[in-house]
Amino acid sequence: MNYKVNIPEALNDVLKSHLIRPDGQEDLCFALYNPITAMGMAGAVLFEAILPEQGDRDVHGNVSFSSKYLDRVGKIAREKKCGICFMHSHPARGWQGMSRDDIDAENMLAPRCKAMTDFPLLGMTIGEDSIWSARFWIKDRPKSYRRHFCSKVCVSGKKLHVSYYDELAPKVHFGVEFTRTISAWGQDKQDQISRLCVGIVGLGSVGSIIAEALVKTGVRKLILLDFDTVERKNLDRLQGIGSQHVGQHKVHAIKKHLEDVTPGLEISIISLPYSLIEGEGLLAILASDVIFSCVDRPWPRYVLNKISYANAIPVIDGGIDANQNKKRDNIGQARWKSHVTAPGRICLSCLGQYSPEDVSLEMSGLLEDPHYIQGLPDEHFAKRGENVFAFSLGLAGMEIQQFLSLNLQPLGIYYGPKEFDFNTGNIDADFDFNCKSGCEYQELIGQGDKVNGNLASQHAIAEEKRKSAIPSAEANRPKENYILQFILKLFGHRSWIAKMFKTNH
Numbered sequence: 001m002n003y004k005v006n007i008p009e010a011l012n013d014v015l016k017s018h019l020i021r022p023d024g025q026e027d028l029c030f031a032l033y034n035p036i037t038a039m040g041m042a043g044a045v046l047f048e049a050i051l052p053e054q055g056d057r058d059v060h061g062n063v064s065f066s067s068k069y070l071d072r073v074g075k076i077a078r079e080k081k082c083g084i085c086f087m088h089s090h091p092a093r094g095w096q097g098m099s100r101d102d103i104d105a106e107n108m109l110a111p112r113c114k115a116m117t118d119f120p121l122l123g124m125t126i127g128e129d130s131i132w133s134a135r136f137w138i139k140d141r142p143k144s145y146r147r148h149f150c151s152k153v154c155v156s157g158k159k160l161h162v163s164y165y166d167e168l169a170p171k172v173h174f175g176v177e178f179t180r181t182i183s184a185w186g187q188d189k190q191d192q193i194s195r196l197c198v199g200i201v202g203l204g205s206v207g208s209i210i211a212e213a214l215v216k217t218g219v220r221k222l223i224l225l226d227f228d229t230v231e232r233k234n235l236d237r238l239q240g241i242g243s244q245h246v247g248q249h250k251v252h253a254i255k256k257h258l259e260d261v262t263p264g265l266e267i268s269i270i271s272l273p274y275s276l277i278e279g280e281g282l283l284a285i286l287a288s289d290v291i292f293s294c295v296d297r298p299w300p301r302y303v304l305n306k307i308s309y310a311n312a313i314p315v316i317d318g319g320i321d322a323n324q325n326k327k328r329d330n331i332g333q334a335r336w337k338s339h340v341t342a343p344g345r346i347c348l349s350c351l352g353q354y355s356p357e358d359v360s361l362e363m364s365g366l367l368e369d370p371h372y373i374q375g376l377p378d379e380h381f382a383k384r385g386e387n388v389f390a391f392s393l394g395l396a397g398m399e400i401q402q403f404l405s406l407n408l409q410p411l412g413i414y415y416g417p418k419e420f421d422f423n424t425g426n427i428d429a430d431f432d433f434n435c436k437s438g439c440e441y442q443e444l445i446g447q448g449d450k451v452n453g454n455l456a457s458q459h460a461i462a463e464e465k466r467k468s469a470i471p472s473a474e475a476n477r478p479k480e481n482y483i484l485q486f487i488l489k490l491f492g493h494r495s496w497i498a499k500m501f502k503t504n505h
């Protein structure tokens with residue numbers, strides 16, 4: 001089992017400025033978390049710091065806290081039905097292990113936190129260079145709690161910064177094949193990028209190009225999600241796909257292609273012929289550190305927007321808007337736009353990437369009815385979709401740039417949405433960086449499974465596609481029983497997965 005923690009950037013700034021003291025002393029505080037349940041992964045997303053008040057802790061010598069402080073935190077956590085995170089700082093650099101005193105303190109806290117909240121204690125340590133280490137204390141026998149270290153802690157916002165535990169997320173040893181890539185940004189940045197787990201939702205023209213670009217950039221872990229099969233009319237736009245793949249699931253055919261073109265090294269690709277909206281797809285994608293949204297429908301975009309804020313996972317989204325001129329003898333307009341959503345960045349709803357009306361329309365199933373579509377005005381999104389490989393290549397390039405900028409931030413610069421106008425060759429960048437005031441998605445930050453649990457639904461078309469697809473050797477199904485077992489053990493009967501798999505399976 002893999003464990004991880006996600007932290008919204010603004011909250012991370014609050015925790016850092018409290019814990020990393022100018023006088024070099026250790027300090028401590030508590031925070032609250034909600035669980036994130038995913039395929040093969042149990043995670044936490046932090047959403048609130050509960051800093052000590054006067055008399056709550058003593059920082060001289062070995063830092064310690066009063067039982068009054070713990071009781072106050074326990075009361076709030078119980079009211080909010082969430083878990084407790086105990087965090088402290090070390091005046092040292094890099095990933096921090098635990099001293100005997102640290103282990104004793106957390107061992108003493110673990111049963112108290114479990115009793116107060118029914119969630120496992122999450123312990124975290126920050127070094128003076130802002131690198132985190134984290135561990136869950138999970139009850140394995142009566143009166144016995146076992147420590148499970150997290151492989152990574154992801155801080156997301158204007159940038160993505162990941163603290164890795166090398167033992168559980170080992171550095172990749174790149175061969176001569178990557179000499180040029182590593183010489184562009186250095187070994188440390190390559191170690192950051194290559195250990196990310198990247199999800200791609202939608203493996204059409206844009207998604208298939210992005211997948212190949214990620215593999216060539218050294219990303220070793222991909223989760224591919226798309227229920228669609230390859231049709232002859234897709235062959236002019238899918239990267240790595242030929243006529244021999246017609247009838248197969250796109251995800252499996254693309255997985256095989258990526259394994260063939262990977263320069264050296266082992267790569268782990270999970271290809272799932274499911275919709276994001278189905279439980280299996282949702283569980284898989286929540287294990288990602290970054291998600292590419294390569295869908296052109298409002299419903300999955302709406303779900304991805306919620307996922308991004310609720311779990312503090314950056315979502316890189318984009319879209320192409322192209323159509324013919326009136327005489328139908330050339331391009332009328334062609335524009336493509338890319339942007340990143342994360343806590344502290346503008347969301348897909350405020351950007352106008354989908355409307356609530358269109359989400360309802362798709363949920364109603366009417367978008368699958370050709371007669372209904374015929375009756376729609378020409379400018380309706382369901383009727384548009386002129387697209388060619390070259391435009392997809394342009395958009396995929398912009399999305400990969402957003403991904404690299406988010407991770408590398410050369411000169412400390414970050415940017416928001418960008419739009420390219422094919423006719424004029426201009427790139428527009430004058431978009432809002434933040435959500436409109438009162439945006440409802442801001443309320444979801446750090447809510448984790450409380451939001452995830454309401455996103456899954458059945459998807460008749462995806463089920464139909466799976467029945468009709470030509471079987472492929474690359475097929476692999478999520479191990480549902482395995483997932484269910486560990487989740488029940490960890491988060492108990494309140495888990496949304498437990499409810500979902502009881503009703504749907």
Ligand SMILES: [Zn+2]
Nearest residue numbers: 088090099102
């Ligand atoms: Zn310590």
Ligand SMILES: [Zn+2]
Nearest residue numbers: 347350435439
């Ligand atoms: Zn918004």
